[in-house]
Amino acid sequence: MRAELQEAVTLLRQSDEQSVQKAVMLLQRTVFSFSMKVCGHREDAEDTMQDVLLSSLPHLRKIEDARALSVWLYTAARNRCWRSRKRPSYRKSVALDDLMPGDAELAAQLAASVQSPEALAASHQDHQMVHEAVLQLPPPYRIVLVLHDMEELDTAQVAKVLGLQPGTVRVRLHRARLLVRQQMDKLLRGQPDHASPASVSSGTAARVRPSQCREIFGNLSEYLDGRMETRSCNQMQAHIEACPACIAFIQDLKAAIDRCRKLDIPMESETGTTLRRVLAEEYLRLVEHGEAAEPEPPGPSEKSKKHL
Structure with missing residues (x-):
């Protein structure tokens, strides 16, 4: 708050x-x-x-x-x-698989992660870009992101404002964070966005994701917000620490969330x-x-x- x-x-x-x-x-x-x-x-x-x-x-x-x-x-x-x-009009639901990064995107993030902190900070200071990325989100996801990460309401407050169950708020928040990260990445790279972000897959080619990867990806917000059970959190931490691509993606996601939190108009x-x-x-x-x-x-x- x-x-x-x-x-x-x-x-x-x-x-x-x-x-x-x-x-x-x-x-x-x-x-x-x-x-x-x-x-x-x-x-x-x-x-x-x-x-x-x-x-x-x-x-x-x-x-x-x-x-x-x-x-x-x-x-x-x-x-x-x-x-x-x-x-x-937007699709109400955004599939998690559409938000999982493809191999090319993960490789690009790994390369970008070796940049100096100063270079990364300088590239992420454009508040207008952040605002544009937020406005590209479908309304059901945008409103949850704004209330939770930008206006600092907790899950229970957001649920009360929107008339939703807390679990629904958490699901939409995670997808909203992934969507805004995806949109910021496109804007930073100067890529045109000809379609609704809800209908664009970030993968370079369709492929079946291992169930463990999908489960971890689907729980990233719970992990980042410290809401996971200790055992699950430890298992997830062990997987992430052994995977440079996971580390790079999570750093990018955390940076996107942080830029949203700092945006004030x-x-x-x-x-x-x-x-x-x-x-x-x-x-x-x-x-x-x-x-x-x-x-x-x-x-x-x-x-x-x-x-x-």
Whole structure:
């Protein structure tokens, strides 16, 4: 969970104009950045920010826990984002086999892994490239990646925002990470992407994967996030340490996840200045008159459910 949300809750409790304005600014930045990562359109992100914060005012006084605030805000922002523009249609499901690297890709990663850390860091600093890669993901995977790895919600919070089972969140998160790594690799190499990432196989030739390799590949996110049982983790660690290609691929995957986590899209300084003042004044008025609604999170709209 973003530290800004915890700070905003603390500031709102102080109920003075300066603190409330700062809290509203933090909420504006959070909703705007999230909306840009999901929708990719600045105008839509600004409209989402305004609509979500206006609708949240009656509830903010009752929300004393930052986790509850994050679920409320992201649920409302997600619903508003999906309504803002017509989305292209994507396959809902992405097969794990389509995301497994082929021999040529593994060889290329092995070669790239011997570059100096400075060269690798310099090639990975393009935030615009990262944002473009994220926007190429099918919406059901993009939203999970953004909420978990970029907005720092845990699995339970993401599940609550999206109305999914935690296990489904973990499966989609892993595929989303593999998809965004694949897309970043294409962009870094300057390869055109003529098809939806959900329909492109990274292998150079179709072949049957050994069951052990597929099992390890399917559990990489659980391994990286420290969620595996000790015995399984040790077995996986032993396999990885004995396989240079596995080491190179995991390093590439971890680098992609790290670049996603570092991506933040700042709001222009002038954006929302007047709105922030109006929202702060209205919040203080509601507090003074005791007008606060129960903080019931908005449920998924019918239009947004098809993207889950």
